[in-house]
Amino acid sequence: MIALGLEGSANKLGVGLVLHPNPTNAKYSGPAQILSNIRHTYISPPGEGFLPKDTAKHHRAFVVQLVKQALREAGVSAQDVDCICYTRGPGMGAPLQSVVVAARMLSLLWGKVLVGVNHCVGHIEMGREITGATNPVVLYVSGGNTQVIAYSTQRYRIFGETLDIAVGNCLDRFARTLNISNDPAPGYNIEQLAKKGRFLLDLPYAVKGMDCSFSGILARVDDLAAQMKKGELRDAETGELITPEDLCFSLQETVFAMLVEITERAMAHVGSNQVLIVGGVGCNERVQEMMGVMAKDRGGSVYATDERFCIDNGIMIAHAGLLAYQKGFHTRLEESTCTQRYRTDDVWVQWRDD
Incomplete structure (x- = not known):
């Protein structure tokens, strides 16, 4: 067929x-x-x-x-x-x-x-078909959706999700703040800048049970970007000026750490040692890496696909x-x-x- x-x-x-x-x-x-x-x-x-x-x-x-x-x-x-x-x-x-x-x-x-x-x-x-994951906990992250999901009795059950905006929307909107190109995708361009970041800034970490909130993080990093553009934002220890790369790095590290936390909690709850990452943000190499560290500590594995399928x-x-x-x-x-x-x-x- x-x-x-x-x-x-x-x-x-x-x-x-x-x-x-x-x-x-x-x-x-x-x-x-x-x-x-x-x-x-x-x-x-x-x-x-x-x-x-x-x-x-x-x-x-x-x-x-x-x-x-x-x-x-x-x-x-x-x-x-x-x-x-x-x-x-x-x-x-x-x-x-x-x-x-x-x-x-x-x-x-x-x-x-x-x-x-x-x-x-x-x-x-599509993720299950391409990766061969059997019965994983699914982290679905995209511009419009953020959910932690597991299958049970012919339904995909939602264990946790965003309470406001999706993680991809958070990244995309910050790309607009920095006037970053949307070609090929704003989240991809943020990822490339984040790879060059040196300083990790303290941002709100909003995990509420199994759910996440990203609007407060976005508001705070937007404020820091405004200070950076005025030349008023420096690293507390070295005194060096904070760059767009540092802000992208800090934002990624914080939001991805939140996603890893709620995914690990869902894995413990359902007794799974597999994580499948799907959605456009799932192409991000850093979220795959962070999830891989967590899964390895639990004796599990991470399944993800490239941009053709994410x-x-x-x-x-x-x-x-x-x-x-x-x-x-x-x-x-x-x-x-x-x-x-x-x-x-x-x-x-x-x-x-x-």
Whole structure:
């Protein structure tokens, strides 16, 4: 079976085609084969975020082109596709709507079944497929989401999450404060600057049980950036001026330490020694390194993927959608809506056996 996946919940428009073997089996078995993975990103000017209306306009302009390109690269035709999978949510309203309209159009033109997919579950299932992690605690970190998740009785249960903004949003907004380029991504550029940081500044550490809060940290580091720009911020011991690299380093170290803490607590609770990191921030080498130190101390291991699968993409939607489709799930055309709020634990994970 072959599925076409459309992802456009934020500024990245992704189209992917995935093949699952053994389509006659009631239970999915065998590895998925990635036929194509096309992505195009709307990049806003430095110091600015991406507005929903501009992002939606970008998705509408490029979706047909990307679908055609994906089919060519996969070497398949519309007739070979079994279902059209699209991101139902969560995400930004206008971009989600653009992708839903495109999915309906293809469904009607090609006479194919629609499958609405939870964006978060798409990340998890793609991560499990690529890394081979069996039953890990999942750290899902992206621009719009921060959650610690573990599977139980056909649901992905949320053990902890952000109480305000997501960790990726925190990093992205600080990139705007420093007027850092959004190309290829603000979080990536912060990561590169952080590698050159020398001084670790004291920032608020806001872990509340299993949950985190990032808005206070952002407010404090924004204040420090204002002092730095005036030449008023120095290291307490050496007296040297603090640089943007030092601020990026301090911000990363603090927020990632918070994420490691709540992930370790979830591992202890469920008795797991595996951590799977998914989402766009999961590409960050430093969070992978810090999580690896923690997991090693517990006799466990960390599973992560590169930017092809961490960053929003169409194949994760196609893969998760096809898993559900093979169990008989589909979305009727009149019910093919999208929503900005669609929790991970709302999804019935019927393709997994306890």
